[in-house]
Amino acid sequence: MNLTIEKMREIVDAAPEWAVCWNAHMGIYTNGFIRCSSDISLNNLRISIADHDRTDNVSDIRNHVAPTKIVTDLHVNEALKLNGLG
Template sequence: MTTINNSENLIEKVGGIEKAREIIAGAPGNAVIYWPIAKGKFGVYSAGEQNKSDRQIILDDLRTAIAEHDTTDHVTDIRNHVSPSTKVVDL
């Protein structure tokens, strides 16, 4: 199973969350693997076997990474997530 850290790394590997969504949206129905061609360019989809290449991206892993990204609460400032009557002190 993919962890959140691995998910974030996978999203960064493809060029960000928007690029990850583009890859999934452009995938044919039978595609299992996405092979990036070059940075900033689209890649090639394959329904073939996985061979554990560092360059290939398993589309199910990318879908999982996107789902985890969308459900993870990325807290930028704890003061935005506590009761107004709670005093937040920097240590």
């Protein structure tokens, strides 16, 4: 099952103290005593959330410069043009 980071946060935030797992098929919290194939450990969700928060360096893609982007300094280029004129 693919969960969004927002859904993971909702599951972890709403979990009661006694809950160990969240059953993705039934959408309920379990104590983890009888494991089911659709149980997701709340600790694993917490780890995934922490990992996402640690590695999400580019939350606003508009501020990201792609490695293939050619960046030029206009001031340097203008100075070179002026030097070439004379």
